[in-house]
Structures are given as structure tokens and as C-alpha cells.
Amino acid sequence: MQPDRADRHKNKVEWIVRGGRVIGPAPFLVVGILNVTPDSFFDGGLYQETPAALDKACLLMGHGADIIDIGGESTRPFSLRIDAETELKRVQPVLENILEKHPDANISIDTYKASVASECLASGAAIINDVSACRFDHGLLDVLAHFKPGYVLMHSLGDPRTMQNNPKYLDVVREIMAFFDERLNLLVKKGLPESRVVIDPGIGFGKTLVHNLEIMRRIEEFFSLGFPLYLGLSNKSLWGALLKLEPECRGTATQVALTLMAARGVRVHRVHDVQSTVNSLRILQGTGF
Numbered sequence: 001m002q003p004d005r006a007d008r009h010k011n012k013v014e015w016i017v018r019g020g021r022v023i024g025p026a027p028f029l030v031v032g033i034l035n036v037t038p039d040s041f042f043d044g045g046l047y048q049e050t051p052a053a054l055d056k057a058c059l060l061m062g063h064g065a066d067i068i069d070i071g072g073e074s075t076r077p078f079s080l081r082i083d084a085e086t087e088l089k090r091v092q093p094v095l096e097n098i099l100e101k102h103p104d105a106n107i108s109i110d111t112y113k114a115s116v117a118s119e120c121l122a123s124g125a126a127i128i129n130d131v132s133a134c135r136f137d138h139g140l141l142d143v144l145a146h147f148k149p150g151y152v153l154m155h156s157l158g159d160p161r162t163m164q165n166n167p168k169y170l171d172v173v174r175e176i177m178a179f180f181d182e183r184l185n186l187l188v189k190k191g192l193p194e195s196r197v198v199i200d201p202g203i204g205f206g207k208t209l210v211h212n213l214e215i216m217r218r219i220e221e222f223f224s225l226g227f228p229l230y231l232g233l234s235n236k237s238l239w240g241a242l243l244k245l246e247p248e249c250r251g252t253a254t255q256v257a258l259t260l261m262a263a264r265g266v267r268v269h270r271v272h273d274v275q276s277t278v279n280s281l282r283i284l285q286g287t288g289f
Helices: 005-012 048-063 084-101 116-124 139-147 173-189 207-216 221-224 238-245 251-264 274-287
Strands: 013-016 022-026 028-033 067-071 107-110 127-130 151-152 197-201 268-271
Touching: 005 084, 005 197, 022 028, 028 274, 048 084, 067 084, 067 127, 084 107, 084 116, 084 127, 084 238, 107 116, 116 127, 116 139, 127 139, 139 173, 151 173, 173 197, 173 207, 197 207, 207 221, 207 238, 207 251, 251 268, 251 274
Parallel strands: 028 067, 028 268, 067 107, 107 127, 127 151, 151 197
Antiparallel strands: 013 022
16 A cells, blocks of 8 residues: 555665665665766766766765766767767776775666676676666666666666657556566566665656656656655756756756655655755755655
8 A cells, every 4th residue: 555645754765785785774865976978968078087077976975975876878868879888988997986985885877788787886886777677788687687786777768869759658657657567577587686676767768848747746656666766857858848947057946846756755866966955855854844
């Protein structure tokens, strides 16, 4: 039975990641975004060099990030794909440098490629954040079964090159839930424990503004699946579509939206601005909403 809003807000999130490490229990988990790409929509090119990326990771952790999510390939709409070797050259030195300085850091790798995931998990990453739900590279299923990391199961419609080409749903929430049910069954069958999984409905990944707002309006329906919800609302294009804001002006919209989602039970928040997010969530906790 789905718990009511008050009960959900009392529940703390606990996420088991690679090696059996437990992140939490905590009221919320904040994931700091670290893009080491030249073309990400918000901060592409700023952290391509390892020293700059390391400084940014330290700043994010200092501001309260529970997890650092390193991305070596942009998955913004219409972005181009890169090969695994190029992606690994971007992310692995950053991963290793962060862990050398902060051995206990929880590092997530934003990839859908089996070889990238395998190398990074072997180097100490704890989580794989996968926009493809193991559909682009089926070998990722074997990697997940072997390492048993934390895993972000995200919904997308198509791949980044085509996902925004007139996406259509009869009922966006029901179709995403059916997608999760099918993929979760496959992951568990392959050997990934359910305790490793969080689910992300994929705001902006093959969805129009109407779809994104519908997901947010009906966010409680996803709790019936029994997994923590992971949400990425940070500076996304829906705020441009809804409010006519350029990416650098979407900070307030991001904070209002993620606080509303947190008040309704979303526990894991992936953001660029960790400091503002931690403050927003502290206000929510302090008011006892």
C-alpha cells in the first residue's frame, strides 16, 4: 500500500552501492553534477582539465554533496555520441584523482557503455547512472551483475540524438511505470539486487513540457514501485519552455521545483548548485513540512 505524504516524508533514503557501502540513511541525498565534457548544455568545457574538475568536485563535496556524478559524454538533446576510449580518457583520471584525495567519496559515473562502467567500477566508482536502462549496450547488464554497484535506472524515449523528435505518449506516467517494471525485472533476473537501484523518470529525456509537468504533478504514483526516486531538474530546458529563461537564469526555478518534489517524497536530487540545494532542503526539514 502506498504510504501517505506524511509517512513518506518521515522515511529516510538508504542506498546500497558497490562493495555493500551504504549511503544514508538520510532525509535526502544530493548528487553534485561534474561534467568533464566540451558540450554539456549548462557547463560544457569548464571542467575538461583534471585539476579544474578536481577543484570542482572538492567544492561540491564541501557544499554538502553526498555523491559526485561524473559525466564524460553529453546526453543533452541532439548531442553526438563519442567512443568509449574518448569517454574513459575524460572520466577516469578525474575519478582516480578524486579518490586519491578523498578515498571515501561516493563517485557515480554517468555512462551507458559497459566498458566505461567496468573500468570505472574497478577504479573505485560506486554508482552507475545510466540514461539508457541498459538498452544501448547490453553488456552493461553483465557489468552490473558482476560489480553490483548502485544503479540509477532512468527512463528515456529513444537516444539523445532523436529523443526530442516529437515524443508521444498515451499516458506518460503509466508508460514510464510499465517501462520501469520491465527493466527492473530484467535487472533482478540478471543478478543486480533491488537494494542497489533507484529510479529516475528522466525529465527532459524524450518528453515535451506537457509530459515533464505531468510527471511532476503525478510524482507520487512512482512510489508504488517501491524504489527511491532520483530526479534531475537542474537548469533544464523545461524552465526555458515554461518561463522563457536562459540556462544561466534557471537557478531559482530549479530550487522551487526540487523543493516541491522533495516535500512530496523525492529523496535523491541531482543538481549543479549543491549549496543552494542543501539550503533548500534544510529549510524544508526545518519547517517540518
